[in-house]
Amino acid sequence: MTPAARLYFLFVSLLFGGLLASLANIAWAADPIVTESTSTVTTNGSQTTTVKSPPPSAIAPQFSAGNNSDLCTIGATGAVQTQILGISVGSTFTEENCIRLKNAKTLYDMGMKVAAVSVMCQDKKVFDAMMNAGTPCPYDGLIGDAAKAAWETHTDKTPVEGEDDEPTAEDKRNQALGIIGSIFGAALIF
Numbered sequence: 001m002t003p004a005a006r007l008y009f010l011f012v013s014l015l016f017g018g019l020l021a022s023l024a025n026i027a028w029a030a031d032p033i034v035t036e037s038t039s040t041v042t043t044n045g046s047q048t049t050t051v052k053s054p055p056p057s058a059i060a061p062q063f064s065a066g067n068n069s070d071l072c073t074i075g076a077t078g079a080v081q082t083q084i085l086g087i088s089v090g091s092t093f094t095e096e097n098c099i100r101l102k103n104a105k106t107l108y109d110m111g112m113k114v115a116a117v118s119v120m121c122q123d124k125k126v127f128d129a130m131m132n133a134g135t136p137c138p139y140d141g142l143i144g145d146a147a148k149a150a151w152e153t154h155t156d157k158t159p160v161e162g163e164d165d166e167p168t169a170e171d172k173r174n175q176a177l178g179i180i181g182s183i184f185g186a187a188l189i190f
Contacts, residue, residue: 056081056086057079057081057086058079058080058081058086058087058088059079059088060077060078060079060088060089060090062075062077062090072094072095072096072098072099072102073092073093073094073095074092074093074094074095074173075090075091075092076090076091076092076093076173076176076177076180077089077090077091077180078090078177078180078181089179089180091176091179091180093172093173093176094172097123100119100120100122100123101120103119104116104117104119104120107119114138114143117130117137117138118137118138121137121138121159122159123159124158124159124160124161125161127158127159131148131151136148136151137151139151139154139157
C-alpha cells in the first residue's frame, strides 16, 4: 500500500469512527423510558423506647498533699448517693508532729543543731529517748550533764503526753470521720 493510500485509509477510518461515536452519543442521550406506577403501603404496630442512663453519682472531693511535701495536712473525704440525693464532703486537719519535724529540719539546716534538738524534745517520746540515751535535751541553753541536772530539778517543765488542750491529729481525724458518717446516715434516710 502506498503512503497516499495509507493516509486516505486513515482519514476514512477517523471519519467513520467519529460518525459511530456521534451516533452512540445520540443514542445514549435519548430520553429514558419512564414507567409510572403507584403503590400504597400500610403498616400497623407500636413502638417502645427505653432510655437507660447511668445513675447519678456523688464523687468525694480529693484532699491530699500531692507531690508538695511542704504540706502537713491530711484529708478525710466521703460521698454517698441515693436515688434522689447525693452528698460529698471533705475535711482536712493539720498533723502537729509533721510541723515539728519540718521546724526541726529547718533549724538544723540553718546550723542551729541545739535549737533543732530542743524542738524535737517537745515530744514526750523524744524527750524520754534522749534521757535514756544519756544525751538529755537542752535546758535554757544548757547541754550535757548541766542540762540533765536542770531537768532533774525542774521536773514540772518536762513534756507530758497529751499536756496541751489542743486535740491530737487522731482526735481531729475521728471528728471529721464522725461528721462524714453523720451525713451519710442522714442521706440514707432519704
